[in-house]
Amino acid sequence: MGYKHIQVPAAGERITVNDDYSLNVPDNPVIPYIEGDGIGVDISPVMIKVVDAAVEKAYAGRKKISWMEIYTGEKAAELYEGDWFPEETLEAIKAYSVAIKGPLTTPVGGGFRSLNVALRQELDLYTCLRPVRWFEGVPSPVKKPGDCNIVIFRENSEDIYAGIEYKAGSEEAQKVVDFLINEMGVTKIRFPTQVGIGVKPVSQEGTQRLVRKAIQYAIDQDLPSVTLVHKGNIMKFTEGAFRDWGYQLAEKEFGAELLDGGPWMTLKNPHSGKDIVIKDVIADAMLQQILTRPGDYSVVATLNLNGDYLSDALAAQVGGIGIAPGANLSDTVALFEATHGTAPKYAGQDKVNPGSLILSAEMMLRHMGWNEAADLIIKGMNGAIQNRTVTYDFERLMEDAELVSCSGFGDKMIEQM
């Protein structure tokens, strides 16, 4: 395939996907990566160095990644003459099936819409998977951070996050307001002029494909519960429907039965025979539950915006978004990315924690079946933290820790593998 600006490495083959969605991973796969805006310039090269070291150590040259840079965001705009979101980036991610990205800037209140959201929508990466776990020694604002071991399944394609919005004062906003008032009999728009309007689509299909993944994950990983997090008391036909469709799917596809008369349900893990509880919690209560009783939660399935809030809040409990990894998944494409953003005030200073992107790469290696290399990344992370050689975000909360740079932390991880 001929690309305009993407340089395909001379060596390396594509990862391909079978009809049952399993992967064929060659020993020398080409992995596309987006460096990212802001601190992307700091963390992406460190991630690549650490992953290469883990792969080399695990397989002694038998396996190797050929990295292929692809472009979105500021770097794309420079290279593609103002195009922030080149079509060939999407083509490459689809063609190579597994990719990783740094953070991308989204302006607040105006300007272009989120490129991160656009990537998820264009590639239909409907699951945002964000595991939250504590590494021993990481400073935390809570007393028992080890109690927090929660895997978030965030719906990634719908909700108020889909970007259907009309600006206050625009012809479009007024048209929607007039339609709501005149044709739908709406009387509750408090100030019907100069009002911005947002639309919140939540579908049965979108909900159920996400909840299906969450329950299957709990089965595969032998976990005790799946919690549907929603604000369904207030937004009945979107967030409330998410809960109801979630329970319905658990019953229909996994044979879940009502627990003590419901609405909670329970099903037997077909592999381990253990019970899996399917439960639900209203989103505001959940934000206190994760602080007071994190051990009650294991897998969480939630809508797009709730998942965004919840993932940063949970990350804070185990040390912050500097080490919070994630993946955006469709059935055929996986795009790994950190939970945090571009942290512009630190850009180019070789200062921030590269842990979030490195742990996202660790998830990528497991997705590829390269578990030995993934294990070495965890070993390196544990070793660097336990040696108390950490970046500013941890160092400022620890006593007697040695402050290291972003690249320095990567090197410390490699030493510890």
Ligand SMILES: NC(=O)C1=CN([C@@H]2O[C@H](COP(=O)(O)OP(=O)(O)OC[C@H]3O[C@@H](n4cnc5c(N)ncnc54)[C@H](OP(=O)(O)O)[C@@H]3O)[C@@H](O)[C@H]2O)C=CC1
């Ligand atoms: N998926 C993506 O690409 C995402 C993109 N964004 C975009 O990023 C931009 C900036 O967003 P903002 O709200 O400031 O959120 P950020 O996540 O970029 O940064 C918020 C704060 O989190 C801490 N932080 C973030 N990354 C790290 C790191 N690697 N190591 C240590 N600490 C870190 C810093 O805290 P402190 O100041 O305490 O040191 C930082 O000031 C926006 O344009 C936003 O839209 C946001 C989220 C996700």
Ligand SMILES: O=C(O)CCC(=O)C(=O)O
């Ligand atoms: O797209 C963005 O700029 C922000 C996205 C975000 O915060 C997230 O996905 O966690």
Ligand SMILES: [Mg+2]
């Ligand atoms: Mg976020």
